[in-house]
Amino acid sequence: xxxxxxxxxxxxxxxxxxxxIGIFCNASRNHWNYQYKPGPYPRTEEERAAAAKKxxxxxxxxxxxxxxxxxxxxxxxxxxxxxxxxxxxxxxLPDLKRNFNEPxxxxxxxxxxxxxxxSMRPRIPVWQQLTWxxxxxxxxxxxxxxxxxxKVGRPVTxxxxxxxxxxxxxxxx
Amino acid sequence: MGQFMGSFNAREVDLYMDxxxxxxxxxxxxxxxxxxxxxxxxxxxxxxKIPPKYRDYCSHYLLEYQVCRYKNMPLVYKCAHEKHNxxxxxxxxxxxxxxxxxxxxxxxxxxxxxxxxx
Numbered sequence: 001x002x003x004x005x006x007x008x009x010x011x012x013x014x015x016x017x018x019x020x021i022g023i024f025c026n027a028s029r030n031h032w033n034y035q036y037k038p039g040p041y042p043r044t045e046e047e048r049a050a051a052a053k054k055x056x057x058x059x060x061x062x063x064x065x066x067x068x069x070x071x072x073x074x075x076x077x078x079x080x081x082x083x084x085x086x087x088x089x090x091x092x093l094p095d096l097k098r099n100f101n102e103p104x105x106x107x108x109x110x111x112x113x114x115x116x117x118x119s120m121r122p123r124i125p126v127w128q129q130l131t132w133x134x135x136x137x138x139x140x141x142x143x144x145x146x147x148x149x150x151k152v153g154r155p156v157t158x159x160x161x162x163x164x165x166x167x168x169x170x171x172x173x
Numbered sequence: 174m175g176q177f178m179g180s181f182n183a184r185e186v187d188l189y190m191d192x193x194x195x196x197x198x199x200x201x202x203x204x205x206x207x208x209x210x211x212x213x214x215x216x217x218x219x220x221x222k223i224p225p226k227y228r229d230y231c232s233h234y235l236l237e238y239q240v241c242r243y244k245n246m247p248l249v250y251k252c253a254h255e256k257h258n259x260x261x262x263x264x265x266x267x268x269x270x271x272x273x274x275x276x277x278x279x280x281x282x283x284x285x286x287x288x289x290x291x
Contacts, residue, residue, distance in 0.1 A: 151189060156273075159229060160270065171206070
């Protein structure tokens with residue numbers, strides 16, 4: 001860290017150095033889990049309002065998770081995967097399709113663009129996909145079991161080898 | 174169609190491709206059938222490393238062909254006659270197997286007919 005700071009001071013302008021110190025101090029002073037923990041579950045209206053303000057939401061749209069889930073006062077965001085968000089909207093952070101100070105979904109790391117889209121609507125309904133799959137594979141199996149009784153082959157007997165005992169030609173001795 | 178449907182009707186007498194003949198080979202012949210003879214010696218085939226599945230009644234031609242290839246190695250076109258002999262022999266072998274199949278089929282039909290009469 002110190003080396004990085006010296007490098008900054010020597011190679012870059014002092015303004016950049018000041019910012020970098022700020023980032024480093026913030027990272028080293030606020031990195032314990034209890035500092036990221038949500039507050040206790042809000043029971044009264046005032047607590048709800050305080051929690052909504054803390055997460056940058058309106059009171060009307062603030063909705064905590066059920067208390068027994070253990071998320072405290074963390075807001076329950078709508079289940080929209082990053083992949084399902086509008087790609088043409090001018091986001092502050094286009095890479096994450098996120099605006100500045102927009103609260104994260106509690107499971108944001110699993111519904112990101114690189115993982116799973118929780119709100120994906122398939123172009124073809126799943127029951128149709130399943131019907132097509134079962135129809136095709138099942139049809140192949142039905143055909144197979146039906147044709148099991150109709151085996152065909154070339155009209156030849158087994159190949160004759162000397163060790164299988166005497167074989168005869170169709171001509172007289 | 175001949176290759177594909179060849180044994181289709183034989184299923185009526187429960188006869189399929191690569192079955193073994195079940196009747197006495199002399200049945201229905203007025204003369205004694207000639208026995209097939211193995212010309213190549215087993216130890217020669219072993220020594221030439223001919224795989225067991227090729228050690229049939231034509232293997233003396235195969236042996237000749239392989240010897241020729243060994244002697245003329247880069248110029249294997251010189252072994253065209255040996256190869257032709259070998260393939261002709263295999264062709265005759267296949268025809269014999271087809272005849273045996275047809276014989277087996279007809280004998281089975283005949284047996285069914287006799288059982289039906291009795």
